[in-house]
Every structure is written in C-alpha cells, then in structure tokens.
Amino acid sequence: MKRTLFDKIWDAHVVETITAGPDILYIDKHLIHEVTSPQAFNELRERNIPILRPDKIVATADHNTPTENQHLPIKDLLSRNQLKQLSTNCEENNITLYGLGHPYNGIVHVMAPELGITQPGMTIVCGDSHTSTHGAFGTIAFGIGTSQVAQVFASQCLLVEKPKKLRVNVNGKLKNGVLPKDVILYLISKLGTNSGTGYFCEYAGNVFEEMSMEGRMTVCNMSIEMGARGGLIAPDETTFSYVEGREFAPKGVEFEKMKAYWKNLKTDEGAEFDKEYSFSAEDIEPMITYGTNPGMGIKLTEAIPLNQGNSDKKALEYMGFTEGESLIDKPINYIFIGSCTNSRIEDFRTAASYIKGKQKAANVNALIVPGSRQVAEQIKAEGLQSIFEEAGFSLRQPGCSACLAMNDDKIPAGEYCVSTSNRNFEGRQGQGSRTLLASPLTAAATAIAGKITNFTHNLN
Amino acid sequence: MEKFISLTDTAVPLEIENIDTDQIIPARFLKATDKAGFGENLFRDWRFNKEGNPNPDFNLNNKKYAGSILVAGDNFGCGSSREHAAWALKAYGFKVIVSSYFADIFKGNSLNNGLLPLQVSPEFLEKLFIAINSDASEKIHIDLENQLIKITSTGESEKFDIDPYKKNCMLNGYDDIDFLVSRKEAIQKFEDTKLQF
Numbered sequence A: 001m002k003r004t005l006f007d008k009i010w011d012a013h014v015v016e017t018i019t020a021g022p023d024i025l026y027i028d029k030h031l032i033h034e035v036t037s038p039q040a041f042n043e044l045r046e047r048n049i050p051i052l053r054p055d056k057i058v059a060t061a062d063h064n065t066p067t068e069n070q071h072l073p074i075k076d077l078l079s080r081n082q083l084k085q086l087s088t089n090c091e092e093n094n095i096t097l098y099g100l101g102h103p104y105n106g107i108v109h110v111m112a113p114e115l116g117i118t119q120p121g122m123t124i125v126c127g128d129s130h131t132s133t134h135g136a137f138g139t140i141a142f143g144i145g146t147s148q149v150a151q152v153f154a155s156q157c158l159l160v161e162k163p164k165k166l167r168v169n170v171n172g173k174l175k176n177g178v179l180p181k182d183v184i185l186y187l188i189s190k191l192g193t194n195s196g197t198g199y200f201c202e203y204a205g206n207v208f209e210e211m212s213m214e215g216r217m218t219v220c221n222m223s224i225e226m227g228a229r230g231g232l233i234a235p236d237e238t239t240f241s242y243v244e245g246r247e248f249a250p251k252g253v254e255f256e257k258m259k260a261y262w263k264n265l266k267t268d269e270g271a272e273f274d275k276e277y278s279f280s281a282e283d284i285e286p287m288i289t290y291g292t293n294p295g296m297g298i299k300l301t302e303a304i305p306l307n308q309g310n311s312d313k314k315a316l317e318y319m320g321f322t323e324g325e326s327l328i329d330k331p332i333n334y335i336f337i338g339s340c341t342n343s344r345i346e347d348f349r350t351a352a353s354y355i356k357g358k359q360k361a362a363n364v365n366a367l368i369v370p371g372s373r374q375v376a377e378q379i380k381a382e383g384l385q386s387i388f389e390e391a392g393f394s395l396r397q398p399g400c401s402a403c404l405a406m407n408d409d410k411i412p413a414g415e416y417c418v419s420t421s422n423r424n425f426e427g428r429q430g431q432g433s434r435t436l437l438a439s440p441l442t443a444a445a446t447a448i449a450g451k452i453t454n455f456t457h458n459l460n
Numbered sequence B: 001m002e003k004f005i006s007l008t009d010t011a012v013p014l015e016i017e018n019i020d021t022d023q024i025i026p027a028r029f030l031k032a033t034d035k036a037g038f039g040e041n042l043f044r045d046w047r048f049n050k051e052g053n054p055n056p057d058f059n060l061n062n063k064k065y066a067g068s069i070l071v072a073g074d075n076f077g078c079g080s081s082r083e084h085a086a087w088a089l090k091a092y093g094f095k096v097i098v099s100s101y102f103a104d105i106f107k108g109n110s111l112n113n114g115l116l117p118l119q120v121s122p123e124f125l126e127k128l129f130i131a132i133n134s135d136a137s138e139k140i141h142i143d144l145e146n147q148l149i150k151i152t153s154t155g156e157s158e159k160f161d162i163d164p165y166k167k168n169c170m171l172n173g174y175d176d177i178d179f180l181v182s183r184k185e186a187i188q189k190f191e192d193t194k195l196q197f
Ligand code: SF4
Pocket: A062, A063, A107, A108, A109, A128, A130, A339, A340, A341, A399, A400, A401, A403, A404, A421, A422
C-alpha cells in the first residue's frame, strides 16, 4: 500500500492498537519545561510510579524566565519556585536539565533542534502546543497536556488516535521580502483556524523544499494555529546537513546508517490524503494580522475585510480597528522579535540586514529576544549585536519572553505590538495588549518607521 | 477520576466563538506547581474588570445562570495546550462543556480530567442557546451510556460521538496511566525489537 510520510513514521511507532480505540504510540523524545511538568511529576509521585525512561527526556527552563540578569536569583517568588521544582524533579529522576544560564539553555523548540536532539523519523512530544516545530525535520511532533506528560513519564508511550492526513502544497517563486512566516500566515488566513483540526499536515512543494531548516521550523511551528495536531516536511539533504555534526546527532558510521533510513521518509507517489490544498507562491505577500486569532491576517497592502461576523467584530473592537481600513501608517509603539516561531539566527540576520545603518523611531520600544543561549552567542559572534544596539533595539537574554508574557516582558494595555510570535489572542502579550503577528522583516521595518509601512520598495 | 454516567442540570451559555485557553486561564496564573485553585481565575479577564470587580455583562457573573454545564460557541479550547484550562473549568464546577467544535488538545485534556467535551451539531447548539436564553432554568439532560443530549422542556435531543475507549474510561472512572502501566511488557518488547533513536 502506498503510504504517506506521516504513515511511515506513525506505523513504525505503534506498540499496539486497541480494538475500537486509540493506538499505543511509542515516544522517542520527551521534552519538558517548568510550566507544564510539575503536576505530572506530582501525579507519579502520588501514585508511586517510577519514570520509565529518564534518558529519553530533556528539560529546559524557558516559559517563566527573566530575560535580564539571568545570573541573579529570580525576583518573582512563584516563578523562582517553579524553576526550583523543575531542578529538584530532574535531579531526583536523573533527567538532563539545561537550566537557566546553561550554555544549552533556550526555548525548548529552539534548543532541541540546534543540539541535534531532534532527528528525522522520531516521535517527539512536549507539554507545549508548538512542539509541531520539530516536524520541520520529518518527525511526528505534537503538543500534549500535563496528564499526557505523566503518561509518557510512566510508560514512554501515549494513547492516541491516529489523526487524519492533510497536505498543503505551495509551488512557485516567492516574491522579494516574503519570508516563511508570511507563507504560514497566508496559509492560515486562507484556510482558517480550525481547518486542520483532527489532521496532521504535510507541507509539500518547491517552496518548502527550497527553505532553510529555520524557515521550515517557522512554518511547522504554526501548524497548530490552523488547528492541526502537527505539521511535517519530508527530510532531505538540507535536513541531513543541518543535523550532521550537532552535539547529540549520531556520528560517523552511525550517522550514515541513519541517513540511509531517513532517505526513505517521504510520501509515496500516489499515496492518499484525506484533504489537500494547493497555493501559488506568487500570490503571497508580506502578511500581518489585524484581529485576535492568527487566521485574521491580510497582506500588508490589503484592507481589513468588510462584513465580518460577530466574533470578528468583537475582535476588531478589541484591536481598535474598523472594517475596510488599511493598517498602513498605523503608529506602533512596540515590536518584538523572538519566540519559538522566529528567534533563530536566520531571523536575526534578516532583521539586522534591514536595520543596519538605520535608527529605530523614537516612539518604538524594540525588544529582541534570542531563542537560545547558542543563538545569543552567534548574534554576538556575527556582529549583529552592535547593529541592533546602534539602532536602539534592546537585546535580551533568551526565553519565551513577550510571546506569552509570563515574565516581566509585557506589552502595556491598549498598546500595539508587531510581534514575530505565533498568537495574537486577547491579552496574550500582557493584559489588554494588542498583537499584530508578522515576519521579522515586517517587525524590523515597523520599528524603523514607527508605524506599519510597506517596506517592500525599500528592499534591493 | 470520578465516574461520569449521566447528568441533568441547568447550563451557563457563553455564545462566543474561538474561546482560546489563554482566555480560559491567562498565562500569568500558570506559575502554580499543583492543580488546586485554578477555578478562581477561570476566564479571569472576562469575569473581572481592571479594578478586580466582577464584570456584570459576563454570563458567569449573571445570577440568572447556574449549573455544571457550559454551552459555548464553535471551536472551544483552541490555542495553548495548557491543561490548566481543563483544571480551571473543573475546579469552577463544570462537568460538561458543550460546543459545536473542540480543539484537539483541549478535548484530550478534558477527557483526561473527567470533564466531558460534548460536541453537537451547529444546529443543535443553536437550539440549546435559544432554550437557555428564553429560560435560564432550562434543564439539559446528558446520558453518556447512550450518547444522548436532550433539552428537557422540548424533548429535542441529539446523539453525540465519543471515542469508545474514552467513554469506557469516563463511565468507570479510570485513566490512561492505569492502562499504559498495565501494558508494560508490550512496551518492553517494542523497545527490544524496534529501531531506537
Ligand atoms: S515562545 Fe511562545 S509559543 Fe513558543 S514555547 Fe515559548 S511560550 Fe510557547
């Protein structure tokens, strides 16, 4: 039978199928962080069940960490306690932890790929919905709730029903200034926020084939924003050369052996999908969202659609926008370049290349937060730090930061923020904050102009 | 886990679509390390104004409405995977959430906590809203065994779907951990014979 990439990985991980029920799926890597793991550790402790495979778990601290003075004790007591619990839990259970200040520390979906922990063909889970990011390597990766974190602790397995299969094809040539973030925002704006519910999505077509691993991660990251459990892209030479040589990647003969296996991980010609969509790259332009879900996106040059439903009206009211208006020239006081969607080195290179030699507008607070310590080091090594600082941007230490505003990095109520993160929900970046999702290039250009601007004519 | 067999109760209507888990429980309340106490902060920013006073326009604050059933608009529970959302709904006192669509992760999280996410057709959802809006004391009957939801005053009812395995867990009050731990040998065999990363 002809099988999809998804089928191949899934089938290789089914321990058992329960009659008229879910599959028992084996999990190769379990990533954990401070916010969604403590109750799972408690659960096992209370039931007196040991953690089955501590060596398949990697922990980091990212959601609830400060982005300044990380060497000092954390001021917020609750946050400090949560991080302390993570350390104690990892220590007691022999789990590797890359805590705050460790050279490998970072946002879970940035540090695991860059360390070679993420490898093609794996099943990966984490108590965080953007685990879909790892699908960029040709893995089945998805977010789970805390009860499921406890299940994986107890059995290295999960009970899951096999999702349906969706394929999204994008072919053609992307226009100048259109980044992977624009591609995924465009797809979500066309397909809606629940088009993917119940599905795992494979991205196919030359646009994804030509993307860097960083770009593929940005795309897969936001699969969840169209409702899909996860997204994935077939591994290819770009994938293999990204993985090769990384800290925890297989080495030498072992790598070659795995590579031979990885090469088979692609959808067979003629394999069937439950749903399929195709788009042309030429139709995509730099995107921005105007509402309170990621599907409410338009091209920078478009006007907010007319005749919206009640929920959309409520969203527009929250955002302070009206139907039919254009966002161009709207004054913006905050920009945020960071989060597991866009905090990799390529994102900062792109932003820096636009910013270089320019100054941010006086009204703008520009926050730059690398996804990991390694990215932060590279920003320094490549001389991007001085570009940002000379332009008046504030470069912070790594973490989730203003993506979910659990720490002090909050956008004040009523203020607009052009953000490279993945969610523009009400209050996501702080109570009353108004988020406009966009690419790092759009965010950088907004910071320089002090307002939303059609920057494409400034590009060479 | 508590058993769930059937329930007859009044409902609270929340006619809003795409209610995401950030609204159900905002991120700033996720610093706790146990499951207790999330009910107080359920829908925090909708329920209370900036000064911390209850917002009279929000249905959870409307004395007219009470009960352990929440009837909500399409695509409930989208967004972040935080299970805290299910804990908050449960801790507040809800036992069933009715909507015409649930986000996958939220659905799983609810079932794992004995909170029933009950998906009805958009038409039936409309009927529920009409019934509750015209009479807040309307009783809704839910029968998990027969997978049936009924508006008691009019007798209108609809069948709903639930994964048979999950249904069994809810009816008997046991969870996935119990089951998985019982399959240890099969898991060991898988590890011994299949490709390991
Ligand atoms: S950066 Fe944002 S979306 Fe990504 S893991 Fe952190 S909180 Fe979640």
